[in-house]
Structure formats: structure tokens, C-alpha cells
Amino acid sequence: MPTIESARTWYPEVDPVHGFDHILRVYRMVGKLATAEGADLEIVQAAALLHDAQGSQTSGGEEGRLDHHQASAEFALQILDAEGWSVDRIAAVQHCILTHRFRDNSNIPQTLEAKILFDADKLDVIGAVGVARTIAYDVVVNQPIYAEPSTRFLESGQKEPGEPHSSYHEYLFKLRLIKDRLYTKTAQAIAEQRHHFMVQFFDRLVGEERGEI
Numbered sequence: 001m002p003t004i005e006s007a008r009t010w011y012p013e014v015d016p017v018h019g020f021d022h023i024l025r026v027y028r029m030v031g032k033l034a035t036a037e038g039a040d041l042e043i044v045q046a047a048a049l050l051h052d053a054q055g056s057q058t059s060g061g062e063e064g065r066l067d068h069h070q071a072s073a074e075f076a077l078q079i080l081d082a083e084g085w086s087v088d089r090i091a092a093v094q095h096c097i098l099t100h101r102f103r104d105n106s107n108i109p110q111t112l113e114a115k116i117l118f119d120a121d122k123l124d125v126i127g128a129v130g131v132a133r134t135i136a137y138d139v140v141v142n143q144p145i146y147a148e149p150s151t152r153f154l155e156s157g158q159k160e161p162g163e164p165h166s167s168y169h170e171y172l173f174k175l176r177l178i179k180d181r182l183y184t185k186t187a188q189a190i191a192e193q194r195h196h197f198m199v200q201f202f203d204r205l206v207g208e209e210r211g212e213i
Helices: 004-008 020-037 041-050 058-064 068-082 087-098 112-123 127-140 151-156 167-173 175-181 185-209
Strands: none
Touching (some): 004 020, 004 041, 020 041, 020 112, 020 185, 041 068, 041 087, 068 087, 112 175, 112 185, 127 185, 151 167, 167 175, 167 185, 175 185
16 A cells, blocks of 8 residues: 555645645545445555646646546556556556546446545535635736636636636636535535635625626
8 A cells, every 4th residue: 555655756746736735635635434324444545645647737727738647547557567457456446547637438336445536525625725825826826816707717617818717717617516526425515614604705806806895
């Protein structure tokens, strides 16, 4: 089983979005979800430690992270094979990693363990931590915290040429949908309060930006 100490070396020392603090939160959450849902703890903990190990750096922007789940799955194969894991259990960890991305609809979690990693990873993008990570991401990639979304974006999720992808855009495009995309009942219950806080924050942000409050 990969250790927390060894996993620390796989991640950037400083990354406010996909750094090791994110990994630790996901690691703790998969343990909580696995215990409640009856999943294989070793599989989900290994997947949590490895799921962003390659190509996840925030500085590369979203385009730079497109294939990070595939690269991380290949890295997981190397790490776990060296530890003597069986082929079947390595494949189970890889499936978790390959299906954890919200934006990749071609890879859907099929196992309970994969659903738990997906849920734990997504819980970390809503609530107080999620708001902080979203803003930090846009600061790193030089995007605004708030920009008025175009009619086209509101209707289709497609931006106009030159339209920024602000934190508010990310909220509309992804974050507000997370609660209803989670798989496990335990994660869904946790998401309720986090979602409520996040909605309040972005409602307040919009109101202040528009001078309404």
C-alpha cells in the first residue's frame, strides 16, 4: 500500500488547487465514505493517493490537465506493480483513477470504489474549500474571479470568443451541478450543506459585483 509519506513526493510542494493538501482531504474522505458504504478501503485509499499524481499541476491550466487521469493511472500501475499488487487489484485502482474526472463523460465509474473516489474528489470542489480552490485556480491561471457570463454561455455552456472563464463561470458550468452528480448516499448527505454554503457565496458575489447589495 502506498504511504502518505511516499505520495507526498508525487505532488507539487506549492499548488493551492491540486497540491498535496487536496490529496489528503480526498484520502480522508474516501476512508469515511468507504467505511459507511462498505467499500474496499485499500483500493480507495490507494486510488486517492495516486489519482492526481501525474499531470495535475494547476499552472498548466485545464488544457494541460486533460489527460492527467490517464497518466496517473499508468503511474499507478508502475507503483502498485512494484509493490507486488495483483493484476486485478491494480486494475481496480486504475478504474477509480480513470473515472474520477467530472468533465470526462466517456469514463463512468462502474464499481463502488470508483464511485467513492469520484464523490470524494467532487466534494472537495464544493463548500468552503471548493470556493477557495476555485478562486485560487483562477488567480494562478490569470482568470477573473467574476465576469458577467454571456447569453450564449448561460444557454449552452459555450463561451463567446474572448470570454473569460471566471470563478463564477465555473460555478455555473460545474460546481452547482456537483451535488446531483454524486453516487453514494453518504456523499450526497455531506454535499447538502456544502452546496448550500457555495450557493450563498456565489449569490453574494454576484450581488456585490453588480452593486445590488
